[in-house]
Amino acid sequence: MSNLIRVAVIGAGGRMGKEVVKLVLQDEELELACAVGMSDSGKDAASLVGLPPCGVIVTSDLELALVESKPDVMVDFTNPQSAYGNTALAIKHGVRPVMGTTGFTSEQIEDLDKQCQDKGIGGLIAPNFSIGAILMMKFAAQAAKYLPHVEIIETHGDQKLDAPSGTSIKTAELIAANREELRQGNPSEEEVIEGARGGYYNGFRIHSVRLPGVFAQQEVIFGGFGQSLKIRHDSYERAGYMPGVKMAVQKVMEYTGMIYGFDHFIE
Missing domain, CATH: 3.40.50.720 (NAD(P)-binding Rossmann-like Domain)
Incomplete structure (x- = not known):
């Protein structure tokens, strides 16, 4: 057999x-x-x-x-x-x-x-099958326990139909599971241009960039007192x-x- x-x-x-x-x-x-x-x-x-x-x-x-x-x-x-x-x-x-x-x-x-x-x-x-991208998500979820101030920037080609990407949404879900909802930024901030602060998720923001010539990138940025942590993954080909x-x-x-x-x- x-x-x-x-x-x-x-x-x-x-x-x-x-x-x-x-x-x-x-x-x-x-x-x-x-x-x-x-x-x-x-x-x-x-x-x-x-x-x-x-x-x-x-x-x-x-x-x-x-x-x-x-x-x-x-x-x-x-x-x-x-x-x-x-x-x-x-x-x-x-x-x-x-x-x-x-x-x-x-x-x-x-x-x-x-x-x-x-x-x-x-x-x-599965929103993403890249082993490197999955590790990026796991590392971000772990970091969120200690650095709850976070934003996600994801970049794809201009022909991608959905925004934000499935990968960034999954990353956001994993982060949210490890932190209390925390509304970030200045309480009095105003968007001079609508959408400038990105999409709102559990107190933090997801920014979607769509450009020709780009394949797939995602960066998760954490901020803390006197420091920042950036976890980034790049895909170059399918x-x-x-x-x-x-x-x-x-x-x-x-x-x-x-x-x-x-x-x-x-x-």
Whole structure:
């Protein structure tokens, strides 16, 4: 019996989807079960990433692909509009979802957790798969215990749809869990230009920068008496997320229920 983990890649023709296809095809512990993409239907999945034909043909029908190929895990980097439906469909067919798409509400995550529990399978919703970014979040959460004055600055390319980023929101949640709500800044301050102080979260601010030529950066700045601490992470290319994606694919096989945040996989 094969010990390979059979992986379905959703959004296979997208920028992140292609990286996942390449990862699965080149990794000896993984097997490409199916590839789903709206604009690349009919193509050999390997042709999307410049590799020799693999025999897996891209399809636009997600449910049919899941039923016929029987994958163990589904990796989805599509968009917030289809994320919940795709996740629920995977769970329905006993496929463990690994979701790199942000935009889930807390109610949706709770509902999907129940669906996973009922099926006896694990799932993961992760705003970020970069191991370095997860360590940045963990370090920031630890620092918040001692330096409660904090702001987050996150920078992405100008085509990113959501602001603030899922990574910065997850970072803010971890920080908030380790500090009392503290409204920062001068109580009498006024924004001369609306939004200049950034988005408000639990007493501190998140600033979103969107510029062409930028990939992904986040800096968490702590201030204290006579000192400051800056924790920063930079991503330079999408391939940097793939070690985390592989770890997620493997770890999700060991869990039951929907997990929110890749940080749960890193001690």
